[in-house]
Amino acid sequence: DIQMTQSPSSLSASVGDRVTITCRASQGIGSHLGWYQQKPGKAPKRLIYDVSSLQSGVPSRFSGSGSGTEFTLTISSLQPEDFATYYCLQHNSFPLTFGGGTKVEIK
Amino acid sequence: EVQLVESGGGLVQPGGSLRLSCAVSGFIVSSRYMSWVRQAPGKGLEWLSVMFSGGGATYADSVRGRFTISRDNSKNTLYLQMNGLRVEDTAVYYCARGGDYDGWFDPWGQGTLVTVSS
Numbered sequence: 001d002i003q004m005t006q007s008p009s010s011l012s013a014s015v016g017d018r019v020t021i022t023c024r025a026s027q028g029i030g031s032h033l034g035w036y037q038q039k040p041g042k043a044p045k046r047l048i049y050d051v052s053s054l055q056s057g058v059p060s061r062f063s064g065s066g067s068g069t070e071f072t073l074t075i076s077s078l079q080p081e082d083f084a085t086y087y088c089l090q091h092n093s094f095p096l097t098f099g100g101g102t103k104v105e106i107k
Numbered sequence: 108e109v110q111l112v113e114s115g116g117g118l119v120q121p122g123g124s125l126r127l128s129c130a131v132s133g134f135i136v137s138s139r140y141m142s143w144v145r146q147a148p149g150k151g152l153e154w155l156s157v158m159f160s161g162g163g164a165t166y167a168d169s170v171r172g173r174f175t176i177s178r179d180n181s182k183n184t185l186y187l188q189m190n191g192l193r194v195e196d197t198a199v200y201y202c203a204r205g206g207d208y209d210g211w212f213d214p215w216g217q218g219t220l221v222t223v224s225s
Contacts, residue, residue: 034211042217043216043218045213046210046214050210055213091211096157098154099151101152
């Protein structure tokens with residue numbers, strides 16, 4: 001199975017900050033990676049697919065990059081509605097596996 | 108509008124069974140890959156199973172042999188039959204579309220809570 005190691009597990013940031021979250025895969029996954037945002041009590045919502053393709057309706061302050069085994073999600077200017085938990089997902093091979101999550105909290 | 112609505116969750120004793128439903132609107136369930144994903148209380152996301160548009164399926168090791176994914180094309184509904192439930196199966200269960208065209212898991216249903224306890 002491919003392990004997805006997400007870091008940090010949590011972070012505190014202020015509105016307007018640039019935030020970067022990293023996912024490392026235990027083996028190469030090409031461009032088969034997505035990012036999801038989850039708010040408390042709600043279903044996850046897809047932000048990015050295929051490493052860097054922005055989901056329709058998602059603000060352009062969200063971006064994704066990377067290849068092979070290391071990937072990043074960047075929020076260029078954190079907004080109040082962005083405080084949530086973020087997960088990466090590899091879909092290169094079964095079983096599909098998620099990272100452990102990054103909780104973004106208000107500083 | 109594309110919408111996924113799960114139902115069927117509840118309290119069940121260890122060893123019991125439950126069938127979850129995911130009613131789909133806005134597209135034909137048999138035309139797309141459809142998955143089940145769960146989230147234990149306070150924990151992360153775990154993919155469980157996918158049903159391919161062609162009718163085949165695959166499962167995570169944690170549920171293989173106990174859970175069965177299926178669909179009813181006439182009802183445009185996806186199911187997850189869960190047998191031999193364990194305390195560690197307690198979670199919110201989500202259905203989600205995707206994997207065939209443009210990435211995985213968009214959209215998601217709202218989730219249904221399954222609690223396995225004596």
